Amino acid sequence: MTIRTKVIGLLVALFAVLAAAQYFVRTRILLPSFTDLERRAAVTDMDRVEYAIRDDLEQLEVSARDWANWSQTFTYMQTRRASFITDNFTPDTLKSLKVHVFAIVDLEGRFAWAGGIVLDSGKSLDLDFIARGRLPPGPQLQTSLKRGISVTGLAMTDHGPMLVATSPIVDGNGVGVHRGIVVLGRLLLPDEVKRIGARAQVQLTMLPAEAAAKSTAPTRIVGDDPETLTILRDVMDLNGAPILTLRIDEPRSISASGRATIRYASLFLFGAACIVLVLLVSTLTKLVLNPLASMTRHAVAMGHSDDLTARLDLKRKDELGELANEFDRMVERLTAARRELVDQSFDAGIAEMSREVLHNIGNALTPLCINVSLLQERLRSAPLAETQMALGELGANEIDPARRADLQQFVQLAGQELVRVLTRVLKDLESMEQQTDRIQQSLAEQMKYSRPNRVSETVRLADVVTACAESLPEALRQRLFVQIDDSVAAVGSIHSARTTLQRIFQILMHNAAEAMPAANSGNGRGTLRITAMIEQGQNGEHVRLRFSDDGAGIAPEHLGRLFEKGFSTKSREGKSGVGLHWAANATIALGGSIRAESPGPNRGATIDLTIPLQRSGAAARAA
DSSP: OOHHHHHHHHHHHHHHHHHHHHHHHIIIIIHHHHHHHHHHHHHHHHHHHHHHHHHHHHHHHHHHHHHHTOHHHHHHHHHOOHHHHHHHOOHHHHHHHTOSEEEEEOTTSBEEEEEEBOTTTOOBOOOHHHHTSBOOSOHHHHHHHHHTOOEEEEEEETTEEEEEEEEEOOOSSSOSOOOOEEEEEEEOOHHHHHHHHHHHTSOEEEEEGGGSOOOSSSEEEEOOOSSEEEEEEEEEOTTSSEEEEEEEEEEOHHHHHHHHHHHHHHHHHHHHHHHHHHHHHHHHIIIIIHHHHHHHHHHHHHHTSOBOOOOOOOOOOSHHHHHHHHHHHHHHHHHHHHHHHHHHHHHHHHHHHHHHHHHHHHHHHHHHHHHHHHHHHHHHHSOHHHHHHHHHHHTSSSOOHHHHHHHHHHHHHHHHHHHHHHHHHHHHHHHHHHHHHHHHHHHHHHHTTSSOOOOOEEEEHHHHHHHHHHTSOHHHHTTEEEEEOHHHHHHOEEEEOHHHHHHHHHHHHHHHHHTOHHHHTTSOOEEEEEEEEEEEETTEEEEEEEEEEOSSOOOHHHHTTTTSTTOOSSOSTTOOSOHHHHHHHHHHHTTOEEEEEOSSTTSOEEEEEEEEOOOOTHHHHHO
């Protein structure tokens, strides 16, 4: 698994955990909190309804206290004058008090006077509360009557529940023995219920006590309607018995708002998380993952190839940039060490081979030289001059017979001596031939090691050409200016025997420098221009290098022999004529070709060199 996959997987897993945590917080904490807040708000609304009812009871109590603590009411309980009733208790009086029942009760619990009206129409209202003629049974009303205290609460009538308030009748100063109680009652009719609900800003409904759910809790929240929340509260009468149940149906706006808020927040968080995730992934990809992947591909490619010319060259100033630069520097050091090792191995191989060849040839030449010396001595000791003189004298016409006989005998003896010498010479030559064969065998034995497999490297062609130009001796550099065209660098990297190419290029540059007569006449340096181009051949791509100089040129009759062994157009002193011959053979061994062109003497020359273009690994990709 790659680092990119691990990082992206880790980020996705992290955001998945955050999403799960957000879902848990939303469902287990936030939504229940909104629901709980909605329930508390509903209970508060119910409390406001109850406060409104209590406020109505307190207002009734105040009205009852005003009438009970009036001296005329106190006097009426003593005199029972009918004028008091007719003067004070008219339908308008009850309407102004907003009560349906007004009763004056004596100490025996009987109604001294009681009346009821319908507030809207002013008509009489027949209530069982009035029809009894006395206080209904119940501890609270009886206590109010006996002890002379005020009591408020609800009582059930045949017209529905009624708000009731009592106050003791005293002399107007609030002192003295009470003479009874004043009772005020207000029926909880639909309009009154609606008014109470409006005051509490709720949708209020009153249910009979028998319709209320049986529960030990006075306030209950029932129903699972997602749109409406129903709250029930039982209300007790004056005697502590359930008289009715208050019901509020509230829209679940808080939960809806909470869900909408959480939904929008979740969508925002999800969108923000996606944006952050994309930004994180893209940022990590750009700043870390892509450079790491590039470095990994580069290292793997270099591990599977011998191409050490490719470079990461990351233009960064962070740790990855430093790592890449250090990797490039390490490869450069490795390339230099490898190049130096190959060069040293090449030079050491040539030196070792030369030492072996020279040793073997030296061993074979020692007896050969001795035999040559002996042969020279024998040939010097042969009577060649004397024999020639005797033969010359015998050829004369006038010669003494005795002298002729002596000369003939001398010639005979000299001929025998020459035969003996030549016989010895033939033996010496046979020995020398055997020694020469041994030298040739030694050379043939060494030839097997003169063609080892060349070490091929991936190198930049421009680097090799530049290194060869810089390696020219100072004397030759004063005679020749090497101009390397941009087309050489455009070729890029090639896979070939670098040491062989270097020697070929060095030979061509040396020959170009030595072919500069203008330098010797004080006219400045000559110029060698090197260009390159890639050509498509039958056997694949080739690199064509042209070494064009403005030197002495080549005569037409010499062009065909320029690469022959031992041939040279320069002075024979110190010139073996093997440089271009070796360069031609080495080029052919590399699978290339070489040829020379020249317009004629003093018009410069061009060496056209073609070598196979082989790329490997990163070099091919870089090209």
